Amino acid sequence: MALFEYAYDVNTPVHPVSAPDYMPVEQLRALQLHRLQQLVQRCYEKVPLTRKRMDERGVRPEHIKTLKDIKLLPFMMKSDLRDEYPIGLAASPISEIARFQCSSGTTGKPICVANTWNDIRVWQEGTMRCLAMYGIRSNDVLQVSYGYGLFTGGLGLHYGGEGLGCAVLPTSAGNTDRQLMLMHDLGVTAIACTPSYFLRLIDEGQKKGIDFRRDMKLKHGIFGAEPWTQAMREKIEDLTGITAHDIYGLTEISGPGVAGDCPHRTGLHIFEDHFYPEIIDPDTLEPLPDGEEGELVFTTLTRTGMPMLRYRTRDLTRLSVNRCPCGRTIRTMDRINARSDDMLIVHGVNVFPSQIETALLSVHEVQPHYQIILTPTETMDKMEIKVEVTAECFSDDIKSLENLRKRVFSAVNRIIGLSPTITLVEPYSLPRSEGKIKRVMDLRKR
Numbered sequence: 442m443a444l445f446e447y448a449y450d451v452n453t454p455v456h457p458v459s460a461p462d463y464m465p466v467e468q469l470r471a472l473q474l475h476r477l478q479q480l481v482q483r484c485y486e487k488v489p490l491t492r493k494r495m496d497e498r499g500v501r502p503e504h505i506k507t508l509k510d511i512k513l514l515p516f517m518m519k520s521d522l523r524d525e526y527p528i529g530l531a532a533s534p535i536s537e538i539a540r541f542q543c544s545s546g547t548t549g550k551p552i553c554v555a556n557t558w559n560d561i562r563v564w565q566e567g568t569m570r571c572l573a574m575y576g577i578r579s580n581d582v583l584q585v586s587y588g589y590g591l592f593t594g595g596l597g598l599h600y601g602g603e604g605l606g607c608a609v610l611p612t613s614a615g616n617t618d619r620q621l622m623l624m625h626d627l628g629v630t631a632i633a634c635t636p637s638y639f640l641r642l643i644d645e646g647q648k649k650g651i652d653f654r655r656d657m658k659l660k661h662g663i664f665g666a667e668p669w670t671q672a673m674r675e676k677i678e679d680l681t682g683i684t685a686h687d688i689y690g691l692t693e694i695s696g697p698g699v700a701g702d703c704p705h706r707t708g709l710h711i712f713e714d715h716f717y718p719e720i721i722d723p724d725t726l727e728p729l730p731d732g733e734e735g736e737l738v739f740t741t742l743t744r745t746g747m748p749m750l751r752y753r754t755r756d757l758t759r760l761s762v763n764r765c766p767c768g769r770t771i772r773t774m775d776r777i778n779a780r781s782d783d784m785l786i787v788h789g790v791n792v793f794p795s796q797i798e799t800a801l802l803s804v805h806e807v808q809p810h811y812q813i814i815l816t817p818t819e820t821m822d823k824m825e826i827k828v829e830v831t832a833e834c835f836s837d838d839i840k841s842l843e844n845l846r847k848r849v850f851s852a853v854n855r856i857i858g859l860s861p862t863i864t865l866v867e868p869y870s871l872p873r874s875e876g877k878i879k880r881v882m883d884l885r886k887r
């Protein structure tokens with residue numbers, strides 16, 4: 442089946458790389474099924490763990506007759522990648538592997554992913570389709586301030602930008618002064634990095650008297666690789682005047698460019714001709730219909746190096762029911778504010794750091810820099826939230842600072858139902874990051 446041989450009916454001109462986003466739904470489903478059947482056959486033949494698990498269930502590749510039959514297949518998880526470290530899950534011989542990427546594990550060895558050239562092209566297509574969706578074009582200057590190397594952020598956006606014809610500036614992360622200088626001198630119009638690193642760039646700029654609106658040509662920020670809330674997005678846009686786009690991806694599936702949001706912001710469009718999404722109930726593991734929230738699962742329909750069948754991401758979201766006004770036929774998922782792994786249990790209450798972020802940023806004087814510290818005490822766990830507020834707050838009298846503290850407390854208390862200690866701190870007093878930021882310090886015994 443030729444992927445690009447169809448017409449699409451939209452009023453606005455569409456960038457050529459975006460064409461698959463508008464494929465008629467019946468054709469998309471037929472393509473997905475065709476690719477799934479080929480993938481299952483390949484994994485059954487080449488990946489011992491998959492064959493063993495399918496045999497245990499009495500499932501054979503020919504049992505996949507419709508897309509719904511995907512539920513017959515076993516899941517894969519991060520622990521499988523660890524157990525089969527480094528490349529026991531590869532479905533291609535080393536002669537066909539073009540590049541390894543690794544993702545740092547919290548403990549012990551990293552997880553390792555083996556990509557063929559085909560996989561790198563699919564990955565590049567994902568980032569190109571994202572950038573095109575954001576409105577980025579060949580006359581844009583793209584600064585890639587994600588780390589380059591084993592981490593997929595840098596190389597992923599780099600290839601996407603080059604593929605789209607942008608002028609790419611591969612600064613990688615770090616050396617913030619030089620980043621700001623080059624951003625200014627080369628007239629950078631788009632930057633890709635973690636939202637927390639962009640906050641740091643804003644900070645360092647402010648210290649040097651740089652006003653992003655006045656002194657920079659920056660229009661687009663492409664942010665991902667760590668959870669960030671809608672409130673954080675609004676704060677960033679407010680501080681700099683740029684449009685903050687969301688990009689989603691994970692090393693196990695390819696890297697950034699699995700999904701991104703269009704200007705209508707109805708959610709993140711998933712490039713589901715390559716990355717087939719399911720939502721499952723994390724307890725029963727049963728598939729849930731579109732519109733219901735659960736755990737996001739991906740099958741890499743076109744991957745050849747180390748394909749993933751029904752990979753459990755641990756991310757909680759839901760798939761759209763309605764078509765996005767942009768005309769794309771590929772489904773969207775809700776922005777991922779909360780990862781199930783990030784959930785904290787405090788005094789028996791489930792708390793997501795994203796809820797705290799949303800509460801904090803609802804108070805105008807609060808800056809987007811905070812830390813959540815959990816410490817054990819003899820009787821009860823203690824939760825302290827340190828948050829930066831504007832310098833002006835500290836020049837005011839003590840009484841108004843105390844009033845502000847009370848307002849921040851109420852905002853947090855209203856959303857999470859707990860009574861943490863709120864400590865207001867001066868600007869630049871909390872740690873900044875060059876990559877993924879760690880905002881939660883959980884010092885309790887596990």
Ligand SMILES: [Zn+2]
Nearest residue numbers: 703705765767
């Ligand atoms: Zn859309």
